[in-house]
Amino acid sequence: MGHSAGCPSEVKGKRKAPLMLTACRNLSRTFLPLTYRRLCTRGSWTHQAALSTASFSPLFLPHSHIFLTNQATSALLNSSIHSHIFCLSHSTFSSGVMELKEVLQVLEQLAPLSLAESWDNVGLLVEPSKPRPVKTILLTNDLTDAVMAEAEAMSCDLIISYHPPLFRPFKRLVQKDWKQRLAIRAVEAGIAIFSPHTSWDSVKGGVNDWLVGGLGSGQVSVLSEAKGDASHSHKLEFMAKSAGEVQGILEELKACDSETTLQHAISRSDSSGIHVSVTCSDSALTPSVQTLLRHNAPSQSLCILKLEKPPLPGHGQGRLSILDQPVTMEMAIQKMKSHLGLSHLRLALGSGQTLESSVNSVAVCAGSGASVLNGVKADLYITGEMSHHEVLDAVAKGMSVILSDHSNSERGYLAVFKERLAVRLPEGVTVAVSKTDRDPLEVV
Numbered sequence: 001m002g003h004s005a006g007c008p009s010e011v012k013g014k015r016k017a018p019l020m021l022t023a024c025r026n027l028s029r030t031f032l033p034l035t036y037r038r039l040c041t042r043g044s045w046t047h048q049a050a051l052s053t054a055s056f057s058p059l060f061l062p063h064s065h066i067f068l069t070n071q072a073t074s075a076l077l078n079s080s081i082h083s084h085i086f087c088l089s090h091s092t093f094s095s096g097v098m099e100l101k102e103v104l105q106v107l108e109q110l111a112p113l114s115l116a117e118s119w120d121n122v123g124l125l126v127e128p129s130k131p132r133p134v135k136t137i138l139l140t141n142d143l144t145d146a147v148m149a150e151a152e153a154m155s156c157d158l159i160i161s162y163h164p165p166l167f168r169p170f171k172r173l174v175q176k177d178w179k180q181r182l183a184i185r186a187v188e189a190g191i192a193i194f195s196p197h198t199s200w201d202s203v204k205g206g207v208n209d210w211l212v213g214g215l216g217s218g219q220v221s222v223l224s225e226a227k228g229d230a231s232h233s234h235k236l237e238f239m240a241k242s243a244g245e246v247q248g249i250l251e252e253l254k255a256c257d258s259e260t261t262l263q264h265a266i267s268r269s270d271s272s273g274i275h276v277s278v279t280c281s282d283s284a285l286t287p288s289v290q291t292l293l294r295h296n297a298p299s300q301s302l303c304i305l306k307l308e309k310p311p312l313p314g315h316g317q318g319r320l321s322i323l324d325q326p327v328t329m330e331m332a333i334q335k336m337k338s339h340l341g342l343s344h345l346r347l348a349l350g351s352g353q354t355l356e357s358s359v360n361s362v363a364v365c366a367g368s369g370a371s372v373l374n375g376v377k378a379d380l381y382i383t384g385e386m387s388h389h390e391v392l393d394a395v396a397k398g399m400s401v402i403l404s405d406h407s408n409s410e411r412g413y414l415a416v417f418k419e420r421l422a423v424r425l426p427e428g429v430t431v432a433v434s435k436t437d438r439d440p441l442e443v444v
């Protein structure tokens with residue numbers, strides 16, 4: 001979580017969406033139906049992939065309000081595993097390589113981009129003009145000059161950079177800005193760049209589940225649960241005098257909502273008239289209301305309800321774990337050093353706590369997690385970075401804090417993801433984790 005260009009905690013807390021991100025979000029939504037049309041099994045590697053998908057992929061209902069329970073979700077996923085046929089129409093994987101769009105479909109299966117925060121800039125960020133088969137994929141936490149040189153040296157076709165290398169909008173591509181320089185290098189070398197960022201944080205089995213697993217198994221819950229997409233955002237309830245009037249109004253409403261299918265229900269008819277309810281999209285709300293206000297009975301009875309988006313259990317930002325086996329603070333530090341592959345961590349003991357104090361519960365947020373962790377009751381917070389005053393606040397409330405530096409709380413997940421991705425790709429595709437990618441800060 002958080003972005004290498006800065007402002008992670010502010011951005012995360014306020015959840016503001018820069019204007020430039022709209023196009024990317026729309027793009028990600030168009031991937032969803034595509035993915036589900038094409039998800040099926042052929043050959044051993046895809047079978048393995050499908051089985052492994054079932055353990056952590058959510059079931060997305062982008063055009064529906066229906067919310068499925070865990071049991072219903074897993075039943076549907078299981079049935080989809082057995083019934084779908086993998087139909088990558090122009091598949092090149094029989095020749096041991098894949099086209100970029102096929103790799104993107106696999107990435108979408110592993111962590112749907114719709115799980116990313118609204119302010120984020122995820123997905124395909126650089127697309128080469130000449131399509132070329134993807135033979136080498138390089139995973140990195142941050143795309144730096146060193147990582148780009150590594151990618152060029154290994155003739156990499158696709159860089160998957162956890163943090164989006166391109167985040168803020170720009171009006172020119174020139175050499176004086178280091179991020180623009182990297183984008184130009186990628187374009188000139190014909191290397192595609194993809195960034196998953198907060199979709200990996202959110203997805204069940206993603207970065208935060210990996211991070212919280214460092215202290216052992218536990219009863220894990222999500223701190224800020226993700227919500228599904230819902231095309232119908234509002235419900236309009238009104239009365240009409242006759243069936244003929246209902247029919248006429250529905251025709252007019254259909255003309256207001258070209259993007260989604262109008263859903264309506266005639267709940268009951270009594271002496272006061274016919275009770276009608278209609279759901280519509282955000283964009284259709286104003287014209288739909290204007291339409292109803294032109295009719296006498298509906299205008300006097302209109303009631304507007306905002307519909308909740310369906311929750312996606314197991315997905316979202318941050319995790320809280322009630323540990324199956326409580327550990328001392330001393331043990332927690334050793335376990336996290338080992339999990340993150342670090343020789344040093346920074347510790348702030350909570351008020352009244354010692355290294356011998358018991359840690360029963362831990363709340364984590366990869367990256368810069370103060371805004372997600374704020375107010376959460378746990379014996380220990382683990383995140384990459386927090387400000388001085390945020391640490392003081394936690395400590396005063398009795399919570400201890402372990403900080404690893406920002407990207408050290410994220411980078412270890414790349415090795416986990418590498419394995420998940422590799423089993424979904426043909427053998428001819430090499431997936432590597434960058435050797436030069438590292439946190440810019442070191443203990444000296």
Ligand SMILES: [Zn+2]
Pocket residue numbers: 001002003004163366367368406407410
């Ligand atoms: Zn981050």
